[in-house]
Amino acid sequence: MRFSLPLSILCSALAVAACEKKVAGPDHDQSGGVQGDPAPGNDPPPPAPGADDTILIGEVGSLTGSEASFGISTRNGIELAVNEANLAGGVKGKKLAVRVYDDQGKPEEAANAVTRLISQDKVKVILGEVASSNSLAMAPKAQAAQVPMITPSSTNPKVTEVGDYIFRVCFIDPFQGFVMAKFARENLKLNNVAILKDNKSDYSLGLSEVFNAKFAEMGGKIVSTEAYSKGDTDFRAQLTTIKGSKPEAIYVPGYYTDVGLIARQARELGIKAPLLGGDGWESEKLFELGGSALDGSYFSNHYSADDPNPKVQKFIADYEKAYGARPDSLAALGYDAAKVAIDAMQKATDLSGPAIKEVLAKTTGFEGVAGKITLDAQRNPVKPAIVLQIADGKFKYLTTVNP
Amino acid sequence: MADFIQHLINGLAAGTIYALVALGYTMVYGVLKLINFAHGDVMMVGVYIAYATAKQLGRGAQSSLLGVMLIFLVAMGGCALIGFLIERFAYRPLREKPRLTALITAIGISFALSYGFQLDIGFLPGAAPRAFPEIIRPTEWLVIGDRDVVLWNWQVISVLIAVGLMVSLQYLVFKTRFGRAMRAVSYDHRTAALMGIPVDRIIALTFMLGSALAAGAGILYAIKDTAVQPLMGLYVGLKAFVAAVIGGIGHVPGAVVGGLLLGLVEEFVVGYTASTWRDAVAFGFLIIVLLVRPEGLFGRITAEKV
Numbered sequence: 001m002r003f004s005l006p007l008s009i010l011c012s013a014l015a016v017a018a019c020e021k022k023v024a025g026p027d028h029d030q031s032g033g034v035q036g037d038p039a040p041g042n043d044p045p046p047p048a049p050g051a052d053d054t055i056l057i058g059e060v061g062s063l064t065g066s067e068a069s070f071g072i073s074t075r076n077g078i079e080l081a082v083n084e085a086n087l088a089g090g091v092k093g094k095k096l097a098v099r100v101y102d103d104q105g106k107p108e109e110a111a112n113a114v115t116r117l118i119s120q121d122k123v124k125v126i127l128g129e130v131a132s133s134n135s136l137a138m139a140p141k142a143q144a145a146q147v148p149m150i151t152p153s154s155t156n157p158k159v160t161e162v163g164d165y166i167f168r169v170c171f172i173d174p175f176q177g178f179v180m181a182k183f184a185r186e187n188l189k190l191n192n193v194a195i196l197k198d199n200k201s202d203y204s205l206g207l208s209e210v211f212n213a214k215f216a217e218m219g220g221k222i223v224s225t226e227a228y229s230k231g232d233t234d235f236r237a238q239l240t241t242i243k244g245s246k247p248e249a250i251y252v253p254g255y256y257t258d259v260g261l262i263a264r265q266a267r268e269l270g271i272k273a274p275l276l277g278g279d280g281w282e283s284e285k286l287f288e289l290g291g292s293a294l295d296g297s298y299f300s301n302h303y304s305a306d307d308p309n310p311k312v313q314k315f316i317a318d319y320e321k322a323y324g325a326r327p328d329s330l331a332a333l334g335y336d337a338a339k340v341a342i343d344a345m346q347k348a349t350d351l352s353g354p355a356i357k358e359v360l361a362k363t364t365g366f367e368g369v370a371g372k373i374t375l376d377a378q379r380n381p382v383k384p385a386i387v388l389q390i391a392d393g394k395f396k397y398l399t400t401v402n403p
Numbered sequence: 404m405a406d407f408i409q410h411l412i413n414g415l416a417a418g419t420i421y422a423l424v425a426l427g428y429t430m431v432y433g434v435l436k437l438i439n440f441a442h443g444d445v446m447m448v449g450v451y452i453a454y455a456t457a458k459q460l461g462r463g464a465q466s467s468l469l470g471v472m473l474i475f476l477v478a479m480g481g482c483a484l485i486g487f488l489i490e491r492f493a494y495r496p497l498r499e500k501p502r503l504t505a506l507i508t509a510i511g512i513s514f515a516l517s518y519g520f521q522l523d524i525g526f527l528p529g530a531a532p533r534a535f536p537e538i539i540r541p542t543e544w545l546v547i548g549d550r551d552v553v554l555w556n557w558q559v560i561s562v563l564i565a566v567g568l569m570v571s572l573q574y575l576v577f578k579t580r581f582g583r584a585m586r587a588v589s590y591d592h593r594t595a596a597l598m599g600i601p602v603d604r605i606i607a608l609t610f611m612l613g614s615a616l617a618a619g620a621g622i623l624y625a626i627k628d629t630a631v632q633p634l635m636g637l638y639v640g641l642k643a644f645v646a647a648v649i650g651g652i653g654h655v656p657g658a659v660v661g662g663l664l665l666g667l668v669e670e671f672v673v674g675y676t677a678s679t680w681r682d683a684v685a686f687g688f689l690i691i692v693l694l695v696r697p698e699g700l701f702g703r704i705t706a707e708k709v
Binding site: 064065066068069199226227228229231233234236237238240241243244257260261264268269270285288289291 | 405406409410413414416417521529530531532533534541546549550551553555627628629630632634635638669670671673674677678679681682
């Protein structure tokens with residue numbers, strides 16, 4: 001084993017080299033097809049940067065990797081909004097085009113992608129990412145280059161704290177953690193809850209921290225807190241310990257890939273308590289991975305397809321026509337983010353970063369499909385959350401919790 | 404106490420998988436002095452083959468005894484073929500080159516498989532995780548108290564299959580002509596060739612055997628943790644490599660003990676200390692073993708041949 005140390009160094013060096021190579025490669029996946037049904041009316045290949053007759057919007061998302069469904073939904077939502085805007089004549093007489101880079105769900109790739117969008121493609125606005133860890137890797141670069149960045153669905157508060165060029169169109173974690181704590185305490189009347197969080201994810205840590213504080217404040221008790229790392233597939237050790245603390249529910253603010261397995265293994269170990277979670281749960285894949293183990297669990301979310309608002313129903317119909325699937329929250333938020341960006345570019349005096357930023361900061365009462373968006377001084381929207389219950393492999397709207 | 408028994412069951416179930424994957428590392432290292440970093444990814448490919456076979460069989464047949472045997476056979480056979488191809492086209496041309504060259508090639512193959520399988524073209528599955536079908540219908544075999552301890556049929560079956568595979572391997576290595584040839588090649592492949600042992604064929608067969616074992620381990624892993632995705636091999640492969648080194652790389656029972664030990668250590672660290680310490684303790688354990696007994700728990704000290 002004399003060469004095991006140089007070997008591991010070599011390994012990591014190679015891993016880094018491989019990552020960098022990925023980003024330097026050609027554009028990943030501009031065309032659809034990742035979701036099975038190819039999308040009709042995909043936008044034409046983006047023109048060369050600097051072409052006068054188009055405005056380039058940059059997007060970074062996880063089109064591959066374990067959270068691929070997040071990136072793909074968001075991309076579809078953005079594409080839909082941009083196609084609509086182009087049909088309506090574009091912005092300032094110019095057509096819009098989106099340049100998407102895949103970050104495979106990794107922060108370091110997201111940072112590389114955003115640098116490329118800014119320095120090579122010279123995009124006017126950046127949309128992305130879904131995962132807060134990735135948005136946090138991107139935001140300092142967008143801020144430094146004075147390119148406005150709107151994250152559709154990163155809920156960690158630190159993201160917009162990076163600077164005045166960083167915006168979002170979704171609510172933030174403290175609110176989401178508060179919603180679940182309130183729901184668990186007041187609607188479900190729970191006293192003892194355990195937490196199982198993903199230690200590698202800013203999102204999961206943020207949610208569990210607030211839930212922990214708020215639930216205790218409201219008189220409940222956190223009986224145990226366990227952690228796992230993204231990529232784990234065996235949660236039995238943590239769940240066995242949690243089971244020993246006899247909770248009435250387990251708060252699992254993770255992403256759907258983990259939650260499905262956690263639910264299954266919890267039932268396997270004889271835990272009957274329901275799971276509680278956040279918007280990271282929402283994906284059709286959740287049911288494939290978790291099956292009936294998730295029945296009776298609850299999570300907070302941004303939007304519900306059951307919303308009767310005609311604007312929402314039109315969006316759902318258009319989306320289904322284009323992509324052959326029901327839009328999830330991430331698609332809705334991607335659509336909203338793109339709409340807000342397009343609206344700001346339309347209203348801005350010119351297409352420079354500072355001008356667009358000024359307009360974005362004044363966004364008030366913007367009718368999005370995932371709720372009305374009014375940005376506060378910290379560039380975060382103030383809007384209600386909904387709680388969904390899982391029953392028979394479906395998400396059912398339960399209640400709306402206001403800020 | 405109930406907790407302890409449940410942790411023990413969980414730890415053994417996880418350790419069995421590490422042990423089986425570690426066997427592949429150890430065998431290839433034994434004959435070639437090459438750490439086959441693509442081993443975990445070959446396991447992943449095996450899981451996908453099993454997944455496709457199970458889907459072909461359909462819901463009823465996939466969980467019949469014959470169906471399960473067929474799934475194992477197809478996946479292990481498929482992986483043996485892949486192992487053969489990798490050895491033939493990636494490693495054999497480099498056999499007389501410095502070892503580092505083959506090692507880097509192994510890492511390259513590992514990335515090629517794990518990222519290649521994330522593409523969604525042709526037969527490639529794409530990045531999204533999938534749920535592995537329940538080829539062993541879960542049934543509780545032992546329930547203590549108010550479900551304080553639960554033992555499932557597949558946990559017992561997995562351990563039995565793993566033990567069966569390990570015993571057959573031990574028999575093969577120490578009791579057959581092929582095993583003797585394998586050990587001879589491991590000892591000194593040039594002299595073995597002079598004695599009339601077909602070195603190339605023995606090495607190819609060792610690779611095929613290791614890859615088939617990986618497929619078997621992968622199926623047990625997929626039965627246990629149900630999610631199938633292209634990056635699953637990287638992590639399990641790394642842990643199994645640690646297990647093989649702890650046990651003494653090149654040593655067959657050592658890999659088994661190393662795997663079980665690692666599974667149990669991880670489980671109890673999470674169960675009784677902070678869950679965030681798991682990987683730190685697992686790799687810390689490796690460092691301590693390397694410091695105190697660099698040859699591993701069972702390995703023999705051998706002078707470096709120059």
